Amino acid sequence: MSAISSHSLQYLYLCENKLQGNVPDSLFNLVNLTELCLSGNWSGSLHFPLFSKLQNLEGLSLSGFSSLLLGSSETNASFEFPSLLELQLLQVDLTDFSRISWRFPQLNTLELSENKLEGKMPKWIHDINSLEFLELSYNQLSSTGQFPWHDLQYLDLSFNLLTDDNISFICNQSVLETVNLSHNKLRGIIPQCIANSSSLAVLDLQINKLHGTLPSIFPRNLITLNLNGNQLEGRLPRSLYNCTSLQ
Template identity: 30%
Template sequence: MVVTIPGDIGNLKNLEFLNLADNNIAGIIPPAVFNVSTLSIIALSLNQLPGHLPSNMGLWLEQLYLGGNQLVGPFPVSISNASQLTLLDMPNCRVLETLGLGDNTLIGGKLPGLVGNLSGSLVEFSADVCNIRDGIPSDIGNLSRLINIELAGNKLTEIIPATIGALKDLQSLSLSYNKLDGSIPSELCHLNNLAYLTSNNFSGLVPACLGDLISLRNLLLGSNMFSSSIPSTLTTLINLLILNSSSNSLSGPLPIDIGEWKALVSMDLSSNHFSSYIPTGIADLKDLTLFSLSNNRLTGSITESF
């Protein structure tokens, strides 16, 4: 039996919250759903909804959950006028412009034309594994209240726009498993609330100014093309919990003040070109549960205190 959303749901004129997530629902989303002007939250994630989103998506929406369905086609531009929207969640979606001959030839959609015009009230933008391509639009800096950006597992290219430094409330920036390149813009170092940073395919120097991100808890820079040493300034991140800079071309000695990372529980610096010895301060990292320096060029002995 195929479960569908009834078309007459639009008759519920006082409906404020519609939660049909994880119900194995198939069939298209009735346009009438978005005609209910009292409706502020729509949760339709984790179903089997096919087809396109209606073009008349409500301007009064505050939260919209669509992840884990089979939606195709461009994202309706009408959503960019939703002035009350605070959360847009679309992980594991397929927001597309073109559908090829089967799931292996999907051509992804673009963020430009949608992101910059979204509500200034938006606090969370989640579009992991959505097959999104091209670059991150520079006008993402207009979304001044964003606290989370989740864009991992797409086909994003080009560089991180410097305008992202305008997002002063940003706490999490997840860009892993894309094709972004270039260097990390120094403007990221202005984000004092940033606690979680992942990136990929970057090259050049690890910015010394990352040491200014006093709230940083997770710094994940593995599998990039960084070729500098680890800046000594990073040891000022005394609240850092996870550090992963594995599989790069980092060189030089390990930071002499490595013992300052006293809160660290996981450190992976494997598969680089680090040389010299292991600093004795490593023994001060009492909470480490994962520690990897494999595939480097370290010399000397392992300190007894460690």
């Protein structure tokens, strides 16, 4: 891809192509850019912190990068993305995932599915207080850690290696609508406090190692409930009759 010189450019969509080569340095001079979507078989490495130069960027989607470096060559460098609302990094070979130092004061959508992320969910994700949509499926994460997001509406951690004993973090969430923790190794019981999740509409816990009996009360707004492939026992609670929207 050749150099880009239109500094007034605000929207650049190059996804769903077969672009090759290196991302031109001129891209990071587009200071008025608000939306950027890149995908392709890019060669060479790309330092993600370079995108922090685009201070007006609100939406960023990257995929197909063979080597996307999340850290910086600068020691203890910290980067802020003041306007970014949506960040999507799909099928990229992420490195230094847990050691980066980023700040996203307004980010509400984060998608990092189909990567090789492993271990505990890092602190920099926990620090994004504005998150509403979090998609981390098809990785190798082992633990969620704390649950600090009060505005989260959508959570997908399916197809990971989660082994947490306690999933009560989904309780007392006033706006959480969708929770997908399927295809993990979660242990413990389904907490009784789940009834407090008044907005919960989709709960998918299939293919885990959950045991014990079902909670006596489920949220009335449930539309989808999937619990197969666990070690649950006992009777179905009568309260499910009150879930009139259940499909």
